[in-house]
Amino acid sequence: MEDYYKRKLKDRQSSLEQAEAELLEADRHARIQLVERRKVHQAEMHALNQWSKEELDRRRTMLEEESTAVIARLKAQLQGELAQQIASMQPEMKRQLDDEQATEVDGACTQVDTHSAKFPVGKLFGCSRMQLWQDHVAHHVFRISVSAGSNS
Known part of the structure; x- marks a missing residue:
């Protein structure tokens, strides 16, 4: 019987x-599998x-x-609007300039203050005082001749 238990023990041991x-x-x-x-x-x-990075x-x-594209479109739109505004303002600005020139006695005496420095208008536009005076007189002569021509 001892052999029987030894065999059983060996069988169990080998199965374990x-x-x-x-x-x-x-x-x-x-x-x-876990590593894979x-x-x-x-x-x-x-x-x-x-x-994700590529996306x-x-x-x-x-x-x-x-x-x-939006910036370019807006820039073009704004430039167009600005050009229209400038174009619409140019006749008015010319009329105002003509009115100012007609009322000035001596255009060369007008001063422009830029950063506390005074510049004669003639020097600002690159012409002499005599040229400004001649332009001023010619303008008045032209206005008088146009007025006289329309009255006759």
Whole structure:
């Protein structure tokens, strides 16, 4: 009977060793799969991060292009509006300038204050006092002759 129990003990011991070996093999296999899954997960995350970066760059580029186009359109629109305003103001400015020249006695005596320095208008426009006086007189003669011509 002792032999019987010894055999039973050996059988159980060998089945335990076999189960332990199977468990170790399953554990090793599970660890290998875990490492492979981690590698796949890391590769997926890297690909996702790369895609996210590319998508962000693409969207940033698209927004920059759109904003550049909007800025160019607004700039062109503002320049057009400004040109229209200037064009509409030019006749009025010319009329005001003509009125000012008609009322000035001596255009060369008019001073322009720029940063506390005074400049004669003649020097500002690059002409002499005599030229300004001649222009002033010619303007009045022209206005008188036009007035006289319309009355006759």
